[in-house]
Amino acid sequence: MKPAAFTYQRPTTLTQALAAYAAAPEAKVLAGGQSLIPLMSMRLTSVPELIDINGIEELSHIHVERGQGVRFGAIVRHAQLHAHAEAREVQPLLHAALSHVAHATIRNRGTTVGSIVHADASGEMPMIMSLLGGTLTVASVEGRREITAEDLFIGPLETSLQAGEIAVEAFVPALPARHGVAFDEIARRHGDYALCGVGAIVGLDADGAIEHVRAGYVSVSETPAVVDLTGCFPDGELTEQGLKDAAELALTHLEPEADIHASAEYRAQLARTLTTRVVAAAHADAGARANAEVTA
Amino acid sequence: MTTPGSTAEQTETIRLRVNGVTHEVDVPPRRLLSDALRHDLGLTGTHVGCEHGVCGACTILVDGQPTRACLMFAIAAQEYELTTVEGMTRPDGSLGPVQQAFKDCHGLQCGFCTPGFITTIEAGLEENPDPTPEEARDMISGNLCRCTGYQNIVKSVRRAAELKRENPTGEGAGQ
The missing domain is CATH 3.30.465.10 (Uridine Diphospho-n-acetylenolpyruvylglucosamine Reductase; domain 3)
Incomplete structure (x- = not known):
């Protein structure tokens, strides 16, 4: 569990860092290193040269x-x-x-x-x-x-x-006016990789009706997945049926996979449950913010 | 490097400031901070468990903030004030409040994970001097104890908070 040898540079300006990187395109950039260093230690990646940008004040x-x-x-x-x-x-x-x-x-x-x-x-x-x-x-x-x-x-x-x-x-x-957000995830231990995570943003019109709903998903796709769920709430109301439809619609865009922590079916179920929970919470947040904006 | 026989690795002279003392050592750039502390400086209080940031045993304080020593290179740690478990004692060398609390509450069994808990809790109590049991759990959620002695570790967090309040001037070194 030790990284392979590499050469190391610690530039103090961005100009120096960019010149160093241009001269060594196979180099890797080190910022916090909390993902890169484990990959290097486990030798899942090999890095001939490291450009440490932590000394660059302007960043x-x-x-x-x-x-x-x-x-x-x-x-x-x-x-x-x-x-x-x-x-x-x-x-x-x-x-x-x-x-x-x-x-x-x-x-x-x-x-x-x-x-x-x-x-x-x-x-x-x-x-x-x-x-x-x-x-x-x-x-x-x-x-x-x-x-x-x-x-x-x-x-x-x-x-x-x-x-x-x-x-x-x-x-x-920035979060626009009359919008609300929520985020939740399920992990074996708080701080571990989520088995599934969902963030949502809900926008309301001036009368408080739902104008748009979008949700983003963690750990159930290969690249970050965002799904527009607006169509599930045709009357602008947050209904139980709408939330159910939203969960099913979201799943058609996701590819939950099995690993040692969870089966694909379980991850799909988490995506359903979290969609209904998080969209409802974002809707409530939007309502609360819209009220606060009116009274402010 | 691929030539047989040429095994010598380039090293650089670096300065690490640990528990208030500046050390000068020669290390290759790939030396993890956890290894530099243990092998180059002989500070074996910092334990090395998983070596990929999951277990928390190697947690030290970097400018007062808990950080995984296995997820930093020694060469990149020169500008910081580092505090290890050896720096957690009181100025007279007696046990610091978090160490004392672990002793009082039977907060350690095999002791392997303990240094990472001590440093994490030391910094956690600076930020939140009176944690609820739930906050105490949250404070230590990034550290693993494979003896599963968590109940007593949670008690130790609360006891350490008490001890720190009783004797606020007798802080551990490295503050």
């Missing part, structure tokens, strides 16, 4: 733009983002989902951007990016570009980043 920012969203740099730890009160206010789903990312000890070191580009469909953060329609900013010696979540996750543990590109910042849009 440590959290910018909250009210009405716009939350921007955070590549070395922002999960714990920092989780504890950021203003970020929580602007996009509460970020905070709710971060509470479920691994154990507190891992969140102290692991980075949210790192978790996004690790692109594990059993991780919460890739799903949150997809569900909220976030964007990732990547940089290389050629310049910068933005990638939408939709174009980012192209396969299991695979993103559309090109050789020499470093993810420098992620952006998650």
Whole structure:
């Protein structure tokens, strides 16, 4: 359980890091390392060269733009983002989902951007990016570009980043008015990989009728799965039948698989149960927020 | 490296600040922080269990925050203040409050997981000095005890909180 030998660089500016990466495209970028280091220790990946970006001060920012969203740099730890009160206010789903990312000890070191580009469909953060329609900013010696979540996750543990590109910042849009969110997951132990996790966002119109419903899924697909469930609530009302239909509709987009922790059938059942639970909670949250906005 | 006989690995001289003392050691970049502490510095209080971040036995404090020493490279830990279980005693060398609580409450059996619990709880009580039993459980949820002595570990968390309140000045070193 020891990593193979590699060479190590610790640049202190992004320009240095990008130049180093351009010169060694087979290198890996080290941020929090909470997924990369186990992979290296178990020799599931071999890394000839490591570019450690933890010393790059310009990647440590959290910018909250009210009405716009939350921007955070590549070395922002999960714990920092989780504890950021203003970020929580602007996009509460970020905070709710971060509470479920691994154990507190891992969140102290692991980075949210790192978790996004690790692109594990059993991780919460890739799903949150997809569900909220976030964007990732990547940089290389050629310049910068933005990638939408939709174009980012192209396969299991695979993103559309090109050789020499470093993810420098992620952006998650603010929660619009009259919208509510909820997140829940089932794991053998809080902080372990979820057997299944669901996040939902519900938008209401000015009269309180459901305008749209979307849900995102953890651990039941190969790439982060987001399903539009609006059609299950044709009258704008949250009904038991609507929730049941939503759960069944969601399942047609998911591919729950069996492993030592759960059978495929059990995971499917969790996806059903969590869909009804989380969509109902997001609907209640939207109602509460809409009321608070009116009285504010 | 692939040539037979050329087994020597490039090392670098790094500085690690552990429990208030600066150490200088030569390590290859791939040296895990957990191994550097144990093998290079002889601080064998930090235990190594799963070596992939699951068990929590190697948890140390990095700038006061619980962190897995097996999920950091020693070479990347130079800018931080590291605290291991050896730094959890009181300044006079007697048991720190969390260590004392484990002794009082029979919070350890084989003791293998204990250093990771002690460091985690030390930092947890800094953040939440009076945890409920449920909060105590949450605090230690990232650490495994294969003797399954969890009930007494939860009691130890609460007892440690009491001891810290009774003697707030006698904190463990490395604060």
